[in-house]
Amino acid sequence: MAEVEISQLHKTYPGGGRPATRDVSLTVADGEFMVLLGPSGCGKTTLLRMIAGLELPDRGSVRIGGRDVTYRAPRERNLSMVFQSYAVFPHKKVADNIGFGLAMRKADRAVIQDKIAWAAGLLQLEDYLDRYPSQLSGGQRQRVAVARAIVMEPDVLLMDEPLSNLDALLRLQFRAELKKLLTDLGTTCVYVTHDQVEALSLGERVAVMKDGEIVQCGPPMEVYDSPASEFIGGFIGSPPMNFLDATLRRDGGEAVIEVAGQRSAAPGSWAAFAEGPVRIGVRAETITAHRAERSGALRAVTEVAEPLGSTTLVTAVLGEQRIKVQVPPDFPVGAGDDLWLDLRADRLSCYERDTGRVLVSDR
Amino acid sequence: MTAAGTAAPDRAAAPDAGVDRAPLARRRRNRMLVQVACLAITAFMAAPMYLITLAAFSTRESLNAFPKSFAPADVSTETLRSFLGATGVVPSFLNSLVVGLLTLVLSVAIGTPAGYALARHVFAGRDAYQLFLLFTRALPIVVLSVPLARFFITAGLSDTVLAVALLHTALALPTTVLITASIFTAVPRDLEEAALVFGCTRASAFRQVVAPLALPGIAAASLFTFVLSWNEVLGAAVLTLTNRTLPAQVLGSLQWSPLPYRFAGGFALLVPALIFIFVMRRYLLNMWGTTLR
Ligand SMILES: Nc1ncnc2c1ncn2[C@@H]1O[C@H](COP(=O)(O)OP(=O)(O)OP(=O)(O)O)[C@@H](O)[C@H]1O
Numbered sequence: 001m002a003e004v005e006i007s008q009l010h011k012t013y014p015g016g017g018r019p020a021t022r023d024v025s026l027t028v029a030d031g032e033f034m035v036l037l038g039p040s041g042c043g044k045t046t047l048l049r050m051i052a053g054l055e056l057p058d059r060g061s062v063r064i065g066g067r068d069v070t071y072r073a074p075r076e077r078n079l080s081m082v083f084q085s086y087a088v089f090p091h092k093k094v095a096d097n098i099g100f101g102l103a104m105r106k107a108d109r110a111v112i113q114d115k116i117a118w119a120a121g122l123l124q125l126e127d128y129l130d131r132y133p134s135q136l137s138g139g140q141r142q143r144v145a146v147a148r149a150i151v152m153e154p155d156v157l158l159m160d161e162p163l164s165n166l167d168a169l170l171r172l173q174f175r176a177e178l179k180k181l182l183t184d185l186g187t188t189c190v191y192v193t194h195d196q197v198e199a200l201s202l203g204e205r206v207a208v209m210k211d212g213e214i215v216q217c218g219p220p221m222e223v224y225d226s227p228a229s230e231f232i233g234g235f236i237g238s239p240p241m242n243f244l245d246a247t248l249r250r251d252g253g254e255a256v257i258e259v260a261g262q263r264s265a266a267p268g269s270w271a272a273f274a275e276g277p278v279r280i281g282v283r284a285e286t287i288t289a290h291r292a293e294r295s296g297a298l299r300a301v302t303e304v305a306e307p308l309g310s311t312t313l314v315t316a317v318l319g320e321q322r323i324k325v326q327v328p329p330d331f332p333v334g335a336g337d338d339l340w341l342d343l344r345a346d347r348l349s350c351y352e353r354d355t356g357r358v359l360v361s362d363r
Numbered sequence: 364m365t366a367a368g369t370a371a372p373d374r375a376a377a378p379d380a381g382v383d384r385a386p387l388a389r390r391r392r393n394r395m396l397v398q399v400a401c402l403a404i405t406a407f408m409a410a411p412m413y414l415i416t417l418a419a420f421s422t423r424e425s426l427n428a429f430p431k432s433f434a435p436a437d438v439s440t441e442t443l444r445s446f447l448g449a450t451g452v453v454p455s456f457l458n459s460l461v462v463g464l465l466t467l468v469l470s471v472a473i474g475t476p477a478g479y480a481l482a483r484h485v486f487a488g489r490d491a492y493q494l495f496l497l498f499t500r501a502l503p504i505v506v507l508s509v510p511l512a513r514f515f516i517t518a519g520l521s522d523t524v525l526a527v528a529l530l531h532t533a534l535a536l537p538t539t540v541l542i543t544a545s546i547f548t549a550v551p552r553d554l555e556e557a558a559l560v561f562g563c564t565r566a567s568a569f570r571q572v573v574a575p576l577a578l579p580g581i582a583a584a585s586l587f588t589f590v591l592s593w594n595e596v597l598g599a600a601v602l603t604l605t606n607r608t609l610p611a612q613v614l615g616s617l618q619w620s621p622l623p624y625r626f627a628g629g630f631a632l633l634v635p636a637l638i639f640i641f642v643m644r645r646y647l648l649n650m651w652g653t654t655l656r
Pocket residue numbers: 013014015016019020038039040041042043044045046047194
């Protein structure tokens with residue numbers, strides 16, 4: 001097991017105009033589960049492949065366990081990888097697939113057999129060891145790919161959207177299994193996904209990428225609760241974070257926000273910010289809705305209510321702006337009803353109007 | 364072989380009343396037409412083979428008889444025996460075999476790496492190179508062989524099996540390169556990368572993963588090469604005098620040889636190619652079946 005240190009990795013594909021990654025730096029601690037999250041084409045796979053040695057960077061460095069491996073061949077890095085397409089070898093039986101890496105290392109036959117049995121037991125593949133991959137279902141092939149990766153006892157385990165080819169139910173099931181397995185193994189892990197739910201549920205830390213750069217890196221709940229930019233808030237979470245045009249004012253030393261002519265309390269620390277137009281970020285589930293008027297709550301009109309089973313998602317109009325609010329499933333509301341929305345001051349984020357960057361006060 | 368003649372099932376008035384059957388009928392008719400076309404083409408290919416085989420196993424008398432029958436009347440190996448006994452036939456048969464195998468080995472050894480490079484690497488002039496490969500086939504063999512003969516004489520290779528094999532390799536290479544390139548393209552790159560990650564060098568990744576998956580295709584390509592070499596006659600006739608391959612030998616003695624000799628020669632040319640195809644059949648089917656993925 002080892003720590004992965006990426007620094008200033010820059011890569012432009014030949015013929016590609018824009019760089020696929022721009023001076024990306026990231027440190028993954030020993031045993032940490034790091035998720036790379038971002039929209040399609042933002043450079044996640046490229047970054048992962050540079051860690052694996054399947055792609056060479058234009059500049060920058062990759063260190064694994066303190067050793068510089070930037071230009072080393074993949075096999076000299078003691079890592080293993082689960083490919084998005086599984087990449088199980090179609091001409092080898094499941095057992096030989098799982099044992100492939102060990103056989104290449106010229107490990108002892110008995111040792112290889114033990115390892116195969118161990119991994120097959122862990123991933124419930126015992127019954128399939130004698131089959132060819134073409135005789136397996138997608139989920140089973142997936143498990144073979146994972147088994148092949150973990151028997152290597154790698155320093156680092158890389159995974160590129162390993163769940164993306166599974167159907168929704170299987171994905172849910174496998175996600176939990178994978179999390180448990182990797183926590184037990186304690187291997188350093190870099191996991192690529194464009195699925196924000198997967199990222200939040202699996203990662204110890206999440207690095208959000210956009211246009212070849214890491215725009216935020218932190219524990220899932222931190223990224224979820226205080227996104228560093230409007231882009232991140234809009235990308236993570238379902239429904240995405242609400243962003244409201246608002247004006248920040250100071251009222252006798254207290255910060256307040258003014259939305260559509262109505263006032264609502266702001267966190268005390270915002271008093272340090274300049275007055276003027278801002279964007280307020282607020283999660284649907286942090287808003288409390290009331291049917292009766294309340295002081296300090298913002299009045300809005302219900303546009304549509306969507307029951308989702310465990311909650312109801314209300315889209316309301318506040319002045320000119322739409323806002324999504326999560327209410328309990330038994331909350332009596334229908335289109336056209338008035339709502340009073342209580343924004344919890346401590347759960348608000350404040351963004352610069354023109355750049356979309358978060359404003360932070362040094363509290 | 365199938366379907367064409369199956370009778371329409373008895374249609375009781377029932378669940379599918381009101382169903383428009385015209386598309387189904389059209390589909391059946393099309394399928395039948397395809398079958399008929401397949402049969403016609405097969406017959407077109409098989410008829411000469413059958414006739415040659417028939418003639419090769421007939422006696423002299425029945426060959427000259429008229430009208431000829433299409434069923435084997437008097438089977439005899441006399442014609443074949445006399446053909447095989449004729450001077451130069453057995454050696455030229457062996458020569459053909461050696462040339463064919465040598466061509467196969469050389470063209471696979473040279474062509475496969477080139478095909479791999481075309482499939483896996485982007486390099487300057489790649490498209491031009493691919494086009495250029497096809498151009499080499501535009502030169503007629505006759506035009507090529509005279510300067511080649513001169514060249515081989517100076518190189519001390521004239522009238523050798525090796526010279527013919529080299530010529531055939533040159534002729535076969537473009538197709539070998541292009542076919543193997545498309546085969547390697549069909550082997551997913553991921554698999555090769557997985558092999559690299561799991562401890563292979565580039566060479567062992569090729570041996571362990573790419574080669575086994577590409578084998579059926581390469582077998583097909585080499586089959587093609589062998590048959591091409593086996594049937595090539597012009598170049599072989601120009602380049603050799605005493606060390607003739609079988610087609611060159613038969614061609615050379617065509618004018619003064621009797622009719623039975625020609626048929627027996629045709630048969631002798633036919634059989635090894637057929638056997639070779641039969642042996643390679645498994646790989647061909649694999650290639651067009653579902654070996655990859
Ligand atoms: N082999 C290549 N040649 C040229 N450009 C490439 C190549 N591979 C990727 N790119 C470009 O580099 C950028 C980053 O690609 P990358 O595959 O890393 O994206 P990604 O974040 O993994 O996206 P996805 O979620 O869709 O897999 C993209 O703009 C892509 O077009």
